[in-house]
Structures are given as C-alpha cells and as structure tokens.
Amino acid sequence: PDEDAVRALMEALSLPDIVCRLLLIRGYVTADEAKQFLRPKLDKLHEPLAFLSMDKAVERLARAVRDKEMVFIHGDYDVDGICSTTILTRVIRLLGGVAMPFIPRRIEDGYDLGDAGVNAAMAAGAKVVVTCDCGTGAVAPVARLCRAGIDVIVTDHHLPSGELPDCLAVLNPKRPGCGYPDKDLAAVAVVWKLSLALARALGANENPVWAMLDLVALATVADVAPLRGENRVFVRYGLRMLKETRNIGMRALLRASGLDGRQLTAGRIGFILAPRLNAAGRMGHAIRGVELLLTSDEHEANVIARELEELNGRRQEIDHLTLERARERVLTMDLDEMFSIVLADDTWHPGVIGIVASRLVEEFGRPTVLIALSGEQGKGSGRSIPKFNLHGALSEAREHLLRFGGHRAAAGVTVAREKVADFAARFNQIAHEHLTAEDLIPEIRVDLEVGIEGLDGRIESLFRHFEPFGIGNPAPVLLARNVVIKRPPRPVGPDGLKIALDTGTGSLEALGWGLASRVAELQEGARVDVAFRLERDDYRGESYLQARIADVRLSPALTA
Structure with a gap:
C-alpha cells in the first residue's frame, strides 16, 4: 500500500504499521472507513422496510397476529432454515399470535416448499404460510396454496433461477427489483428483519427480537455467508450474545459440543457447533433442531442435544466412508481433461454429499457435484471454487436437470437417473469454457x-x-x-x-x-x-x- 496512506492511518488511529497496512490492503482507506470496520455498530443496519414488499408482509402478519390466525412457518432443513423458522415462530408467539413450525424431511419430502408442506399447511388450517430459506423457485406449490385462499410470504436469499412465485410478498435481497442495499444476507437475517418490522408495527417491545441475534450469527456463519456489511455486524454482536445466551436449547448444545465457557469464534461455530445442528436435517428430522431452540424445558433440551451429538457422530462415520469411495473414483479420472467432477451412486446418503463435495473441492480444486441416486432420480449437492459460478453453470446446463437452486459457491440439483451422464458431460464442457488449467491450482493469498x-x-x-x-x-x-x-x-x-x-x-x-x-x-x-x-x-x-x-x-x- 501507499506509504503516505499508511502513515496517515497510523497517525489517525494510533495503530501499528502492520495493522494499518492490513486495513489498506482490505480496502479501508480513510480513518472513518477503518473505524466503521473495526467497530461495527448496530445502528448502521439498514431499515427492514427497504426490502421490496416488506410493508405488505408486515401488514398481513400483523393482522394474523391480532386475529389469532394460524401462521404456518415452512423452513429448510439446514442451520439457516432451522434458525429462521425458530426466530419467526418465537416472535409471532411472543406477540400473541399463533404459529406452527414445519420443516420437510430431506429424503422423504425433498428440498423446498412442495406437496408435503402444502398438505401440512392445509391440514393445519393455515391462513398464512411463510417460507424460510426456501420458496423462491416454488412457483407451483405457492400457486396451489394461493388457490386455496392462503396468503404466502416467501423469505429467502437464494438466487432466482426462473420466474418468481405469484404471491403476497417475496422477501429476497437477490430478487430483481429489490433495492435492499446488502445482497449478501443469509435467510436468517431476512427473517430477523421481518420480525423486527413486525414487532415495530404492533408497537411491541423490540428487545426480544434483538436478543435473537445469537441465532442470526450462528446461521450466518453456518451458511457461509460473506462476513462483510450487515453480516459482519450480526456475527460480531451475535457471537457475544451466544456466549451468554438465554436460549435453553442453545446452552445445552454448547455444553454437548464442548464449547461452553470457551471463546466463541466464527471458526468454532462453523466447524463444531453448526454441524451438530445440521445433523438433525442430514441424518434425522430437522424439526428436532427447531424443537431444541424453542424449548423452555432444561431436560428436553439436554435430551435433544445428546440426540444431535449422536446423529453427528453417525454423520461423521458416513462422511468418511463416502469420501473414501468418492476419492477412489476421482483418482481413476483423467484430471487433465476433467475440469469438473460429477459422481453419482445409489449407496450415498443425501445428507452428507454436500460435505463430501466440499472435501473433494479442497483436495482436487475442481467444481464438484455429488448425486445420491434413488429410483429414477438423484438429488445432488454441488460446491465450487472461487473462479467458477456454480449457479450460473447449472443454469447453462438446465436442460439436463429437473430442478436446481443455490448460490455461486454452493447449490443443489435434482436430476433424472438417465440424464446423469449427459449432465456430467455438459457440466465439464461449461467448466472448460469458463476456466483455465491455472484456475484449478489452489492459491494462498498472502496479505x-x-x-x-x-x-x-x-x-x-x-x-x-x-x-x-x-x-x-x-x-x-x-x-x-x-x-x-x-x-x-x-x-x-x-x-x-x-x-x-x-x-x-x-x-x-x-x-x-x-x-x-x-x-x-x-x-x-x-x-x-x-x-x-x-x-x-x-x-x-x-x-x-x-x-x-x-x-x-x-x-x-x-x-x-
């Protein structure tokens, strides 16, 4: 960095040379920018009503709370979905409303709002359905709910891969036309903003909503959302709150994972705490994670936390076996020709293939999609390298897929068994078009x-x-x-x-x-x-x- 800029920052901030150089390298040039980065403030968060359609969502939920209408909250089965579902359920109940949480089973029901969720919402007598961390691509299921007279609010952060559902509101910072300034939010942050706006609309005490920043931090880290902008604020404050959390289930999980009393960093949350909560959705039923975070009973919390610990142990064993078999197959490939990895198997558990795909990316430096086959279809999880837009590549290969969704770095697919080979060939062709051999060599960025x-x-x-x-x-x-x-x-x-x-x-x-x-x-x-x-x-x-x-x-x- 420029030596004059280094000296200027050293003088303005009274910080050592090495720290000021690092600030400049990270793009914080002025003293004010550096202070805002080093001391993120809650009062710098954007207004919830900056979301497109937030006003409509808040008005409808406020009416549902006042009239005691059933609000059916449909989450996803990962940590982001579990925490999002927990926050909105808890807030609506605290405000005096009626809320029912629901998360589909990964293997039996599949990803996203589908028939299982629609049928459960109708059976519950729901007047409003709110999706959490899903729904952006659920055009047909949302239409079915709307035809039944049920209002639908989608809260999500996944990139739209086609038309949006036609419903009351789609709260997604990545949707076309949404002017919300921060596009990097995890779904949990979208739900938290909705909850804060709802509390304000009803003239209620906001403190219980702010007290849930521990769950926002956990889910933001677990979902590997970029830790800049608002996410940096959420995680910085949320980690402090997590250490002193009043959530009985979270305390039980911290004890079971050996983190109670230890310094809580984003790394420890991502590698120790989050996998245990994720294990519910990967190996069992994710609703157990919601039940853990909603319970007010110490005994129930300890029982569920131990259950998740056991599920995580099983998940690790299956991870290891799946990784060994996947590696054996990759090592038989011509990696000079293969710029991508696509593998499918009937014996793989759909709950672990995303983790194994990440490990293969780390080792072999290629965008990877692993597919767990069952019957005539397969459900796949993909992970990518920094220079390859996975969601964009899947969009280019969409003619070989039944459905797909996700982000630049991680995504999910559903593919017909008979189309797996065609998809693998097309995916590798796309990788060759967008990558060079040098892009596949892992780099260590020195600051x-x-x-x-x-x-x-x-x-x-x-x-x-x-x-x-x-x-x-x-x-x-x-x-x-x-x-x-x-x-x-x-x-x-x-x-x-x-x-x-x-x-x-x-x-x-x-x-x-x-x-x-x-x-x-x-x-x-x-x-x-x-x-x-x-x-x-x-x-x-x-x-x-x-x-x-x-x-x-x-x-x-x-x-x-």
Missing part, C-alpha cells in the same frame, strides 16, 4: 510480508479486531521468509507437525496439518519461507501465541 521477530501478543490481539473471519473477510495470512527452524519437528495427530520458528529472541510455535510427510525436509536448522495465520491457542488452561501454517517451503536461498 503481508513480515519479519518474524516483530510478531507478539499485542499484534495478535489487534488482529482480533478484524474478526469475525470467514468468506469475504478471511483471517490475515502473513509471510515470513528465511526463518530458521529452531528445534526438531514434532508429530501431532495423524498428519500434523509442530515446528518451532526462531524469532531471534525466542521461538514461535507453528502448527501445520498435512505436513507429516515432509518431516525430512523440515528439520532443525533448515531455513524456510512460511505462510501462516497468527492466532492464540488455548490448551489445558494455558494460552499461547501460535502460527497456523498455510504453506511452507525451503527458502530459495537454501535450495538454489
């Missing part, structure tokens, strides 16, 4: 080159002001060159190494997963260039500074 001797606990604590980290705001990656390994490396776990880096006045512990096979080159006295994230690790009550290795190589001066 700053630093001297290893200048890193200390103060720098790490200042970096924490950049949290929460995730898509859209990754943890800073630092590069230190020509660093001496001070002691022999020590194996950690099945494939990790711990390395001591010489700082001149001591050492910095560095941990690298997947480095066990390189132990011969990373010996005491070797000079290395290391890309890493600076973090603080808590182990057995002790806290110490640690470098989490992203990549390491022998310094060119040594290898030349």
Whole structure:
C-alpha cells in the first residue's frame, strides 16, 4: 500500500504499521472507513422496510397476529432454515399470535416448499404460510396454496433461477427489483428483519427480537455467508450474545459440543457447533433442531442435544466412508481433461454429499457435484471454487436437470437417473469454457510480508479486531521468509507437525496439518519461507501465541 496512506492511518488511529497496512490492503482507506470496520455498530443496519414488499408482509402478519390466525412457518432443513423458522415462530408467539413450525424431511419430502408442506399447511388450517430459506423457485406449490385462499410470504436469499412465485410478498435481497442495499444476507437475517418490522408495527417491545441475534450469527456463519456489511455486524454482536445466551436449547448444545465457557469464534461455530445442528436435517428430522431452540424445558433440551451429538457422530462415520469411495473414483479420472467432477451412486446418503463435495473441492480444486441416486432420480449437492459460478453453470446446463437452486459457491440439483451422464458431460464442457488449467491450482493469498521477530501478543490481539473471519473477510495470512527452524519437528495427530520458528529472541510455535510427510525436509536448522495465520491457542488452561501454517517451503536461498 501507499506509504503516505499508511502513515496517515497510523497517525489517525494510533495503530501499528502492520495493522494499518492490513486495513489498506482490505480496502479501508480513510480513518472513518477503518473505524466503521473495526467497530461495527448496530445502528448502521439498514431499515427492514427497504426490502421490496416488506410493508405488505408486515401488514398481513400483523393482522394474523391480532386475529389469532394460524401462521404456518415452512423452513429448510439446514442451520439457516432451522434458525429462521425458530426466530419467526418465537416472535409471532411472543406477540400473541399463533404459529406452527414445519420443516420437510430431506429424503422423504425433498428440498423446498412442495406437496408435503402444502398438505401440512392445509391440514393445519393455515391462513398464512411463510417460507424460510426456501420458496423462491416454488412457483407451483405457492400457486396451489394461493388457490386455496392462503396468503404466502416467501423469505429467502437464494438466487432466482426462473420466474418468481405469484404471491403476497417475496422477501429476497437477490430478487430483481429489490433495492435492499446488502445482497449478501443469509435467510436468517431476512427473517430477523421481518420480525423486527413486525414487532415495530404492533408497537411491541423490540428487545426480544434483538436478543435473537445469537441465532442470526450462528446461521450466518453456518451458511457461509460473506462476513462483510450487515453480516459482519450480526456475527460480531451475535457471537457475544451466544456466549451468554438465554436460549435453553442453545446452552445445552454448547455444553454437548464442548464449547461452553470457551471463546466463541466464527471458526468454532462453523466447524463444531453448526454441524451438530445440521445433523438433525442430514441424518434425522430437522424439526428436532427447531424443537431444541424453542424449548423452555432444561431436560428436553439436554435430551435433544445428546440426540444431535449422536446423529453427528453417525454423520461423521458416513462422511468418511463416502469420501473414501468418492476419492477412489476421482483418482481413476483423467484430471487433465476433467475440469469438473460429477459422481453419482445409489449407496450415498443425501445428507452428507454436500460435505463430501466440499472435501473433494479442497483436495482436487475442481467444481464438484455429488448425486445420491434413488429410483429414477438423484438429488445432488454441488460446491465450487472461487473462479467458477456454480449457479450460473447449472443454469447453462438446465436442460439436463429437473430442478436446481443455490448460490455461486454452493447449490443443489435434482436430476433424472438417465440424464446423469449427459449432465456430467455438459457440466465439464461449461467448466472448460469458463476456466483455465491455472484456475484449478489452489492459491494462498498472502496479505503481508513480515519479519518474524516483530510478531507478539499485542499484534495478535489487534488482529482480533478484524474478526469475525470467514468468506469475504478471511483471517490475515502473513509471510515470513528465511526463518530458521529452531528445534526438531514434532508429530501431532495423524498428519500434523509442530515446528518451532526462531524469532531471534525466542521461538514461535507453528502448527501445520498435512505436513507429516515432509518431516525430512523440515528439520532443525533448515531455513524456510512460511505462510501462516497468527492466532492464540488455548490448551489445558494455558494460552499461547501460535502460527497456523498455510504453506511452507525451503527458502530459495537454501535450495538454489
């Protein structure tokens, strides 16, 4: 970055050189921009009524609450859908209304509002149906509800892949014509905005709605929404509230997952807490997740939390087996020719293929779609690489699909068994049209080159002001060159190494997963260039500074 800009920020903010350089690299040029990023404020959130059709949705729900009409709340079976359903159900009940939560079964009913949801809404005597994290593409089911005299409000954040449902309101920041400024929201944020606007319309106390930001944070992280803009505000404040949550079910889940009393970061939420709640929808019935988050009974909460812990254990076992078999098949492919991976199998569980697709993308660097076949159809989950728009590619291959939906980086498909091969061929053709061979090589984006001797606990604590980290705001990656390994490396776990880096006045512990096979080159006295994230690790009550290795190589001066 420009040296004059660095000095200007250092003077205005009284922050060290390294922090100001990082701010400039991330695009925060002025002192005001930097302050707003480092200290996100709730009062900077946009007004809920900025959503297209929000006024109609609020007016109808307010009438339903006042008249005690049944509001049927139809969610999706992932964490975003579970938390969205929970928030709206709880808010309508707190306001004195009648709400019934419903989530379809993944295998029996399939994704989105469909016959199962329509039939259940009619059987419940619903006057209003609100979809949460689904509905944008459910044109026919919505039409069926409307013909039955039921008002429908869609709340969603998925990219429209065709015409929108013709109903009372479609609240989706990505829909054409919606002027809402922030397009990155998860569905849970859309529902939370609707809930806040509803409370205001009824002149009710807003505090219970604000108190649900813990659920907004959890779902935003779990759905891998970009952690910038409003999402940054939601997650920053929501993580604080999650640590002290009053939600009995959430407390039980934190205890069961071993996070109670520990520092809650976006990483721990995404990799430890969210998978347990997701396990309900993947391996059982997602409504159990809603029941957990709605309960006021401590015993019921503990029972469900233990149930989810067991389901998550089963999910991990099935993940492992599915990944092994999928990898075996990928390794038989000509990866010089295949710019994408499409695999289908009758034995795969539809609840785990999305996770396994993510692992294949990490290992092989190609957009991947895995399909669980059953009968004459298959349900698939896709994951992508940064330079490939998955939703756009599926749109180009739509003639081979029964349906699809999702985002740039993740999507779901339904495909006829007989069309799988045609879809795979067309998908690979599209990948060749949009990608080069270089695009398939994973890159590590380094933010700053630093001297290893200048890193200390103060720098790490200042970096924490950049949290929460995730898509859209990754943890800073630092590069230190020509660093001496001070002691022999020590194996950690099945494939990790711990390395001591010489700082001149001591050492910095560095941990690298997947480095066990390189132990011969990373010996005491070797000079290395290391890309890493600076973090603080808590182990057995002790806290110490640690470098989490992203990549390491022998310094060119040594290898030349």
